[in-house]
Amino acid sequence: MHHLAPSSTRTLAAREQLHVHLPAGTTLVALQGLLQVQGPAEWLAERMVAGRRHEVTEGQAWTATQTGWHAVQACGAAQFVCLSQARQTGGGDRWWRRAWRAWWRRPRAATC
Numbered sequence: 845m846h847h848l849a850p851s852s853t854r855t856l857a858a859r860e861q862l863h864v865h866l867p868a869g870t871t872l873v874a875l876q877g878l879l880q881v882q883g884p885a886e887w888l889a890e891r892m893v894a895g896r897r898h899e900v901t902e903g904q905a906w907t908a909t910q911t912g913w914h915a916v917q918a919c920g921a922a923q924f925v926c927l928s929q930a931r932q933t934g935g936g937d938r939w940w941r942r943a944w945r946a947w948w949r950r951p952r953a954a955t956c
Contacts, residue, residue, distance in 0.1 A: 853925045856918035863915050866908045870928050874900045877922030884912025901923070 853875070854863060868871075872881060881938030895914070900906045908914060916924070 851925065851927060855923045856916070856921070858918060858920045861915055862906040862915055864926075865872065866911070866914050866926075866947065867928070868911045869910055870926060871907045873901060873905045873907050873925045873927065874902050875923045876902055878902065878919040879906075879922050879924055880917045880919060881906055882915040882917075883908070884914060887946055933944060 856877075856879075874881070879900040879928045880897055881900060885892050885895055888892075895910075895912075898906050947952065
């Protein structure tokens, strides 16, 4: 089980499988060969079922919709690049929290 560094390129031998933890929004781009990507396991009622399987051919991209452990398997020699979701400057999704706090703490006129 591995964590992929942002913008890292990996090469897999034929039928080699790699288990990686991917946050939602991470994109895998197949540079060479054919990849099969299986999403994280899911619960269906009281049963655990295997995640959906996606085929990524050479030159195509696939984006993770769920955070979790994904299986990336090469069907023949393959190479891919992992692109993490771009973070916004200034704290990413936390900007609205800072804006809310600033609004909440603003000076207010006294009300009687």
